[in-house]
Amino acid sequence: MPTTAPAFSDATASDSALRRFLFGLPGVDAVGLEARAASLGTRSIKTTAKAYAIDLAISMIDLTTLEGADTPGKVRALAAKAVHPDPTDRTTPRTAAVCVYPDMVATATAALAGSGVKVASVATAFPAGRAALDVKLADVRDAVAAGADEIDMVIDRGAFLSGRFMKVYEEILAVKAECGTARLKVIFETGELATYDNIRRASWLGMLAGADFIKTSTGKVATNATPANTLLMLEAVRDFRAQTGVQIGVKPAGGIRTTKDAVKFLVLVNETAGEDWLDNHWFRFGASSLLNDLLMQRQKLSTGRYSGPDYVTVD
Amino acid sequence: MASAFEYAPAPESRSVVDIAPSYGLFIDGEFTEAADGKVFKTVSPSTEEVLSEVAQAGAADVDRAVKAARKAFEKWSALPGSERAKYLFRIARIIQERSRELAVLETLDNGKPIKETRDADLPLVAAHFFYYAGWADKLDHAGYGANPRPLGVAGQVIPWNFPLLMLAWKIAPALATGNTVVLKPAETTPLSALFFADICRQAGLPKGVVNILTGYGDAGEALVTHSDVNKVAFTGSTAVGKAIARSVAGTDKKVTLELGGKGANIVFDDAPIDQAVEGIVTGIFFNQGQVCCAGSRLLVQESVQDEVLDALKRRLSTLRLGDPLDKNTDIGAINSAEQLARITTLVETGEAEGAERWSAPCELPSSGYWFAPTLFTNVTQAHTVARDEIFGPVLSVLSFRTPDEAVAKANNSQYGLSAGIWTEKGSRILAVANKLRAGVVWANTFNKFDPTSPFGGYKESGYGREGGRHGLEAYLDV
Known part of the structure; x- marks a missing residue:
């Protein structure tokens, strides 16, 4: 079993110790947090800075398709797009990963072999997470066996909201054990946790349990990634590294559709966690339609003209 | 700061504001030279570039401005509140329409970041005029009995840290309650008050209701000690505030002082x-x-x-x-x-x-x-x-x-x-x-x-309140 960062081994010694630790974290003032996120949202990112941000954002995308209607053909098309996002400009960076359901991992792995683009798979009865632990672990094993480089798990929000933090913690540990070398992203579904205090607690719970990434949401509920909840999670990984030396990634997912939005998130990263996180090993966007907007803005920067949706590929 | 994500320069355009090479005093609805012809320069603190040359008011100009305000007071104070409100609403809207121009101007003359003038100063300036415009026809319900009377001519001296916002804090309640004003902006930041004078003309405000005298401390002193001024409002240092309190002692002038702090x-x-x-x-x-x-x-x-x-x-x-x-x-x-x-x-x-x-x-x-x-x-x-x-x-x-x-x-x-x-x-x-x-x-x-929300201090931070319903009291004979 992976072990908790030594600085906090006491925090996870028992159910009550974990609860005390999580409730001992500083509170979050919602008004202040949102004001800070909004104020960073007014940064004006132009010319060279914009070009840098667009390429960085493209390289950070987990290009995602999570539909009941997904087919191998659809996944192969997405994989091709991840490798060459803009067929007219081969200098365009590749996306970080393609994110699919476990049964599509083999298809994605085959399509992406040798490209450097990772295969990420949601697992653990995504998106609700309402299944027995054995079923969730089997889901993870299946995805890892099929070649997934990264696993995006969901936490048991029911357990979290009813205060059974140790259950959530142990479940993450168990999933992490199944991951082997695959990196583990822990999805909190922040829209269901509802309060910023809960999001901070969930962030620390996930980090203590060995998450490689903490991730906002599934994209399947009403409220997904927001500048404020992402800022809060960036504060958590910043503080965690300061106290343990362990760096953990952040992945906002769902609802980030425009270049303007993506650039705002990168400003949050830059001015909160710092430049060490400005790399797709440490920050990802869970998104699909975002990529085309980034490509159109990229074309605009290089040609001086807006191209339009006919000049980027549909997924 | 060497960072991978280096923000490229993103300057707000200066072309939205047209600063004239020289400005006069705004008295009785007209821009005029100082009686003795004196002028001074205002510079941009971020570059030390000279932005413009403005008239330097002396005691004679103060007297002229107070007389203009006195003359205008009779008609202005007799207007129904709803009529005064129209002018204030009009001023508030013009400020909103010209907010980018005013934000750039304020940033040039004061040195504060455009982010602040754009997102804090200017929205608050407009909000202040809108707010007191709303009070102008409701003074009967402000808690001072029926038909509370204005004081007369207000002599107002403001600091350089929020030039236009402090002007709004002073002028909006004064006009809403039926007073007329002579205002002296700080010598390092005279420009936004002069642009405000232009806005008063644009809004068709009757002549003499607002007079702007640019100048130094001597003009401020002449203003607050002028015998025909009924109300003194000052925001600035505690030392000057004390001097003002001494100079008005024994007169029937109403005074509000908003001074220093160590929060x-x-x-x-x-x-x-x-x-x-x-x-x-x-x-x-x-x-x-x-x-x-x-x-x-x-x-x-x-x-x-x-x-x-x-x-x-x-x-x-x-x-x-x-x-x-x-x-x-x-x-x-x-x-x-x-x-x-x-x-x-x-x-x-x-x-x-x-x-x-x-x-x-x-x-x-x-x-x-x-x-x-x-x-x-x-x-x-x-x-x-x-x-x-x-x-x-x-x-x-x-x-x-x-x-x-x-x-x-x-x-x-x-x-x-x-x-x-x-x-x-x-x-x-x-x-x-x-x-x-x-x-x-x-x-x-x-x-x-x-x-x-009312604003003001205890102890050496001054007395009187500005803003909110409380801010009306400073300009009413109650």
Whole structure:
């Protein structure tokens, strides 16, 4: 079993110790947090800075398709797009990963072999997470066996909201054990946790349990990634590294559709966690339609003209 | 700051504002030269570039302006409130329409970042006029009985830290209640008041209702001591405020003074730390700390002192100091060479008295007036930097152990303008706020302003209230 960062081994010694630790974290003032996120949202990112941000954002995308209607053909098309996002400009960076359901991992792995683009798979009865632990672990094993480089798990929000933090913690540990070398992203579904205090607690719970990434949401509920909840999670990984030396990634997912939005998130990263996180090993966007907007803005920067949706590929 | 993500320059365009090479005094609806023909230059503090040359008012000009205001008072005060409201609403809308131009102008003349003039100063200026426009026809319901009367001619002297906003705080309630005004802006920031004069003409405001006299302290003195002025409103230093109080003693002039401050920002160990750090930054580095209600003393509970200081230093290292017109600038220029010298002297005193200085690692431009965000630790109540108003980007950090000690230290000041309380515990907010002798107490925020909220001080921070319903009283014969 992976072990908790030594600085906090006491925090996870028992159910009550974990609860005390999580409730001992500083509170979050919602008004202040949102004001800070909004104020960073007014940064004006132009010319060279914009070009840098667009390429960085493209390289950070987990290009995602999570539909009941997904087919191998659809996944192969997405994989091709991840490798060459803009067929007219081969200098365009590749996306970080393609994110699919476990049964599509083999298809994605085959399509992406040798490209450097990772295969990420949601697992653990995504998106609700309402299944027995054995079923969730089997889901993870299946995805890892099929070649997934990264696993995006969901936490048991029911357990979290009813205060059974140790259950959530142990479940993450168990999933992490199944991951082997695959990196583990822990999805909190922040829209269901509802309060910023809960999001901070969930962030620390996930980090203590060995998450490689903490991730906002599934994209399947009403409220997904927001500048404020992402800022809060960036504060958590910043503080965690300061106290343990362990760096953990952040992945906002769902609802980030425009270049303007993506650039705002990168400003949050830059001015909160710092430049060490400005790399797709440490920050990802869970998104699909975002990529085309980034490509159109990229074309605009290089040609001086807006191209339009006919000049980027549909997924 | 060498970073992978280097923000490219993003300057707001100067072309939206057309600054004339020279300006006159605005008296009785016309721009005119000073009687003795004197002029002075106004410079941009970030570059020391001369922006324009403006007339320098003397005693004769003050007399002329007061006479114009007196003459206009008769008709203006007799207008129904709803008619006066129309003019104020019109002014508010013109300010909104011209807000970008005014924001750029204010940034050029004052040195503060465009982010602040655009997002704080100008929206508040317009809001103030809208708010008092709403009161103009409802004065019967303000709590002073039926048909409360205006005072007459108001002589108003404002500072350079929020030139247009302080003008709005002074002029909007004065006009809403039926007074006429003679206003003197600070000598280092005369331009936005002159643009406001143009807005008065654009709005068709009757001649003489608003008069603007640019000039130095002698003009201000002539104004507040003029025998036909009924109301004196001053925002500025405590020393000048005391002189004004002495000069009007024995007259029937009504006076409001909004003077200095040494606000305490109190951070308890159960505070939302990340937001408290933001609040500390807003409290003392907003407008380069040139704010009378700045949270210039940080009182932090000992049990979280190290954590808060580490976070604060890390945060200050990300502040972007430089061209005030750049949309990404957080810290602009100090308003004048004189103010910079004052800040520098006080900081040297702090060091000489043994306080430990830390300044954010940022490069200062070679021309203009600049001071890096600075904090002092190892500060006690006995240090000059914990007692004197620095009026610059300098924070003094003190610690406390118990709530009573926090209150005692916060109140141990000659001033009493503002304070902040940071805690997640609601009952503590109420308990501490009730014990603080400060005109404004912010809870889990700092430097938030709203026209509906009264503002003013205790002790040497002055008397009278501006803003809200309370702000009407200063301009009514009640």
